[in-house]
Amino acid sequence: MRLTIEKMIYGGDGLARLPADEHGPGKAAFLPYVLAGEDVEAVVVEERPGFVRAGVEAILTTSPQRIAPRCPYFQRCGGCHYQHAAYEYQLEIKSVILKENLRRIAKLELHKELIAHPSPPWNYRNRTRLKVQTGPQFALGYYRLNSHELLSVEQCPISSPLINQTIDKLWDFGRAGDMAAQLEELELFASADDSQLLVEAYCTSETADQAQSWAEQIHQALPGAIGVAVFEARTSTQHPGASAESKLLISSGVTALDYKTKSAAYRVSAGSFFQINRHLTEELVDIVTAGHSGKTALDLYAGVGLFSSVLNREFERVIAVESSPTSHADLLYNSPSNVKAVRATTEQYLKNAVGKLRPDLVVVDPPRGGLGDKVVRGLGELAAPHIVYVSCDPATFARDLGRLLTFGYRVEQAHLVDLFPQTYHVESVFHLVR
Numbered sequence: 407m408r409l410t411i412e413k414m415i416y417g418g419d420g421l422a423r424l425p426a427d428e429h430g431p432g433k434a435a436f437l438p439y440v441l442a443g444e445d446v447e448a449v450v451v452e453e454r455p456g457f458v459r460a461g462v463e464a465i466l467t468t469s470p471q472r473i474a475p476r477c478p479y480f481q482r483c484g485g486c487h488y489q490h491a492a493y494e495y496q497l498e499i500k501s502v503i504l505k506e507n508l509r510r511i512a513k514l515e516l517h518k519e520l521i522a523h524p525s526p527p528w529n530y531r532n533r534t535r536l537k538v539q540t541g542p543q544f545a546l547g548y549y550r551l552n553s554h555e556l557l558s559v560e561q562c563p564i565s566s567p568l569i570n571q572t573i574d575k576l577w578d579f580g581r582a583g584d585m586a587a588q589l590e591e592l593e594l595f596a597s598a599d600d601s602q603l604l605v606e607a608y609c610t611s612e613t614a615d616q617a618q619s620w621a622e623q624i625h626q627a628l629p630g631a632i633g634v635a636v637f638e639a640r641t642s643t644q645h646p647g648a649s650a651e652s653k654l655l656i657s658s659g660v661t662a663l664d665y666k667t668k669s670a671a672y673r674v675s676a677g678s679f680f681q682i683n684r685h686l687t688e689e690l691v692d693i694v695t696a697g698h699s700g701k702t703a704l705d706l707y708a709g710v711g712l713f714s715s716v717l718n719r720e721f722e723r724v725i726a727v728e729s730s731p732t733s734h735a736d737l738l739y740n741s742p743s744n745v746k747a748v749r750a751t752t753e754q755y756l757k758n759a760v761g762k763l764r765p766d767l768v769v770v771d772p773p774r775g776g777l778g779d780k781v782v783r784g785l786g787e788l789a790a791p792h793i794v795y796v797s798c799d800p801a802t803f804a805r806d807l808g809r810l811l812t813f814g815y816r817v818e819q820a821h822l823v824d825l826f827p828q829t830y831h832v833e834s835v836f837h838l839v840r
């Protein structure tokens with residue numbers, strides 16, 4: 407059937423409508439790798455009660471924003487979604503999606519300028535996670551789009567040059583039969599200047615002894631490798647309430663990377679979270695922290711201290727809260743004397759802090775699921791005059807923002823920080839005041 411793409415939606419798809427029939431208006435149709443305004447020949451590949459998913463057979467009317475993708479794996483690999491769109495248009499797509507989520511979910515018409523902060527669109531990732539197949543034939547790569555089928559890749563143009571050199575070397579090892587048996591995943595983490603590499607490997611605990619010699623070999627052979635940490639792979643049968651952190655089995659070399667930006671230096675251990683865009687880390691910190699000062703700042707979901715290690719210069723004290731044992735250990739190491747590192751969930755901390763603490767600023771940088779009702783309520787009761795919300799998901803952010811507005815907050819600044827070019831992911835930073 408012939409469909410017209412009405413708009414782009416969060417998740418990378420374009421939205422079209424099936425023709426109306428005797429049952430009413432046509433269902434919504436979601437199609438990957440299209441652009442708004444294009445007419446396409448499509449075929450339905452999945453039908454649900456309220457919508458369908460369709461694949462493109464041919465593009466009949468092409469958007470002027472369409473370009474040739476750079477990666478040979480694009481449309482087969484599930485990692486990138488917008489390589490067929492000019493980069494400036496990718497920023498426009500993300501801006502429109504963010505504003506639409508605010509309008510639809512938070513009931514907020516954004517009147518402040520949404521300031522876009524672009525990234526170099528290629529070779530920006532400092533961290534890349536790859537699936538590994540050691541038998542019957544070696545393969546290294548990512549999952550295919552919407553599947554758990556491994557797609558072999560020998561390059562990744564959104565990853566740093568050092569990571570791509572490492573991928574080449576890993577293929578050499580794999581073809582020679584020198585990869586540890588039952589190795590399941592590899593995560594490559596490069597330093598800010600792309601000169602050093604920390605390798606995280608994931609395998610079953612039964613193969614830890616075999617992995618020791620492999621880790622030592624890889625440590626010596628990979629360009630820039632300062633260490634290899636081998637973790638126990640998490641299984642699908644693990645209890646949902648179990649710790650989200652994997653168990654370290656063995657290591658070779660160091661297990662932490664010194665990540666240096668212009669404003670600070672951070673120890674980041676294997677297993678700790680850190681921002682993945684090597685070009686925008688400094689700018690992100692500046693967007694969050696600039697212009698704020700006072701007695702007390704509260705940094706929630708603090709990670710290794712990305713923001714608290716800079717906020718401490720303008721505040722008498724900073725309280726940084728992090729629940730992950732690994733990240734909290736790095737937070738302690740990275741914290742200057744006027745930063746208090748607290749190991750707790752944000753919900754736990756706010757429950758005890760309300761009524762006892764009145765911070766001048768609260769920074770929140772939650773995972774994709776957002777804050778949730780209990781944390782939003784805690785923030786509302788804390789009544790800080792300034793909140794900076796760093797979000798990686800426009801829908802959960804809009805949900806949380808809608809609740810925060812009911813506590814008297816309003817938007818003072820709005821930023822779109824493009825940490826993930828070529829993908830649908832939207833990172834935003836909103837400054838709220840009351």
